[in-house]
Amino acid sequence: MARPALIDDAELLDKLSGVFRDVGYAGASLATLSEATGLKRASLYYRFPDGKEQMAREVLLTTKKWISETILEKLREDSSPHERIKQMCKTLDELYSGGKQACLLNMLSSARIQQGPFSKIIQSIFTDWIETLADVLTDAGFNKKTALMRSERALSQLQGSLVLSRGIGTNKPFRNFLAQLPEDLLGKA
Amino acid sequence: MARPALIDDAELLDKLSGVFRDVGYAGASLATLSEATGLKRASLYYRFPDGKEQMAREVLLTTKKWISETILEKLREDSSPHERIKQMCKTLDELYSGGKQACLLNMLSSARIQQGPFSKIIQSIFTDWIETLADVLTDAGFNKKTALMRSERALSQLQGSLVLSRGIGTNKPFRNFLAQLPEDLLGKA
């Protein structure tokens, strides 16, 4: 290494992630990514030889790792199901800044890039999340099928509340989602 | 008019809509839009002098009109609340091709285009929809606040089920959403 990096990998990926989350893959130009990171285009190519696609892929893999190590890890602790879910709510509130930020997974999903380089990673994040959450619900006494249905529904609600919050210009849908999530997951009905 | 149009406005807007829905605004190049409509780029500029932005805006306005005249109109009929909601489910199933297609409103929402030319239209579509749906619920005996909460939640679930369906590569979330929607809206709890 010739000279010290101006920005370490973690922060670099975080900045890139912010751009992809805000404007999606097609909307993120190298000029935008360069401005956001403080690195010139050529420097970005030094760090990511395969260009924009590699940046997005590594951002997604980092996100997968982060979700696995924070959200899913906490879901596997040995506190009560209710407590574990409350923990997840708190983390989600931070992750999406109270509903003001879009979800990277939604913004990097594009119908035409289906079968593309990102869809498999996105799919694995969702399915891991759903299954881990379902395990919490089976701990709470629900059968496997109900647990999976409710977990899938919760992820669905999360995504939808973020879409709607953005669409109507207020984070109310996200707030309501978070407030109702424990009951939705663990309630009787 | 010098010679007959190769494609009428309605079908033209429909083709354009399909592209925006699949790849979003930034992902839709004039080459793509040209290929999808069968009109060369210059011809698209003849129909939409302000270019891509006008295309997306008119697509959105047409969508707003369509939703208003089909989905919302049916919600205002004088059949039972349950019947009206079943009607909406049927229309949604067709609109999103059983969950295989993304929602234009989501795909044209971009955080950086917030305050942009599309956000006001998107916002009005969502709020009109929520309020009209809420009126069905007040007809069913719910108070205004509950009706609005449930309606907002339903729109949220719709969006989320589409995002998740795309994310995990199966339309199961959308199917489950549709199946549960009448109960979610009109159920006791």
Next chain:
DNA sequence: GTCTATAGGAAGATAGAC
């Protein structure tokens, strides 16, 4: 109303200096 041709600029990507 649609086309071909093209201007002018922004896109992704690379070469080579430091």
Next chain:
DNA sequence: GTCTATCTTCCTATAGAC
């Protein structure tokens, strides 16, 4: 490791023929 300079391709948009 980062930069400036540059290449090539693709983009939006326009001019003018038919």
